[in-house]
Amino acid sequence: MERLKNKVALISGGARGQGAAEARLFASEGAKVAIGDVRDELTKQTAEAINAMLGANTVLAVHLDVTRAADWHGAVETCVREFGGLDILVNNAGIANRKGLEQTSEEEWDAIVNVNQKGVWLGMKTAVPAMRQRGGGSIINISSIFGLIGSAGSTAYHGTKGAVRLLTKAAAVQYAPEKIRVNSIHPGLIYTPMVEEGRDQQELQPVIDLTPMKRGAKPEEVAWCVLFLASDEASYVTGAELAVDGGYSAA
Ligand code: NAD
Numbered sequence: 001m002e003r004l005k006n007k008v009a010l011i012s013g014g015a016r017g018q019g020a021a022e023a024r025l026f027a028s029e030g031a032k033v034a035i036g037d038v039r040d041e042l043t044k045q046t047a048e049a050i051n052a053m054l055g056a057n058t059v060l061a062v063h064l065d066v067t068r069a070a071d072w073h074g075a076v077e078t079c080v081r082e083f084g085g086l087d088i089l090v091n092n093a094g095i096a097n098r099k100g101l102e103q104t105s106e107e108e109w110d111a112i113v114n115v116n117q118k119g120v121w122l123g124m125k126t127a128v129p130a131m132r133q134r135g136g137g138s139i140i141n142i143s144s145i146f147g148l149i150g151s152a153g154s155t156a157y158h159g160t161k162g163a164v165r166l167l168t169k170a171a172a173v174q175y176a177p178e179k180i181r182v183n184s185i186h187p188g189l190i191y192t193p194m195v196e197e198g199r200d201q202q203e204l205q206p207v208i209d210l211t212p213m214k215r216g217a218k219p220e221e222v223a224w225c226v227l228f229l230a231s232d233e234a235s236y237v238t239g240a241e242l243a244v245d246g247g248y249s250a251a
Pocket of ligand 1 (some may be wrong): 012013014015016017019020036037038040064065066067092093094095096104139142143145146187188189190191192193194195
């Protein structure tokens with residue numbers, strides 16, 4: 001249970017859903033973890049719940065709006081000050097928009113690009129100098145199956161998640177000589193507030209029907225894959241894309 005012993009991780013969007021599952025798993029594998037989110041109260045509650053299980057000061061809650069460079073600097077500085085450095089960044093924060101191309105307003109386009117695309121770039125840009133100080137690191141960018149293949153609707157979401165896939169590969173090539181690995185994860189249907197809020201099972205059924213495994217997944221099933229990429233077990237893995245989708249993108 002010590003796959004991340006002596007590692008420090010920063011997880012964006014860690015208040016709930018997949019980010020919270022990753023924080024729980026990382027902490028249980030020996031990491032010190034900072035979770036950053038715009039939902040300050042929920043972020044604190046999530047950190048407190050993990051600390052109650054695993055010990056005080058295992059997880060820290062920080063305010064982080066991924067669209068703001070100043071927030072990223074604050075989050076990375078907190079990791080360095082409180083935990084001694086930064087080894088792992090999970091760019092997990094994201095927002096959805098299910099509208100089609102003509103139905104998407106310019107404001108909606110800019111908002112999703114800011115969070116899902118610019119946020120990932122800003123996170124990497126801010127984390128790399130701290131990782132360099134440690135002699136290496138691991139960055140995991142959470143894209144989507146919608147960053148691998150198209151569908152009718154969710155146009156802006158597709159654009160941002162496709163961008164994350166190639167941002168990841170470009171960063172992987174640039175930072176390989178500095179032992180900073182960068183990989184992307186492409187989840188399929190994962191039962192989190194993002195997909196469950198305001199939708200019932202009936203609306204999700206078409207996605208399940210298109211999934212060879214005929215089911216959605218728990219956030220923990222993504223977290224185990226993020227853990228592998230974060231750990232030294234993935235020491236020769238960089239620039240890779242891992243679909244965690246029950247076979248959706250293979251069909
Ligand atoms: P979620 O909505 O439960 O969690 C996302 C978190 O990101 C929330 O806590 C939210 O407050 C936070 N967030 C939103 N905007 C932010 C900002 N500007 N700054 C900081 N935090 C912000 O959703 P989730 O399913 O856990 O999503 C995690 C990631 O997985 C996202 O990038 C999402 O696009 C991706 N994803 C999800 C699914 C799925 O089926 N759930 C599928 C593919 C990809």
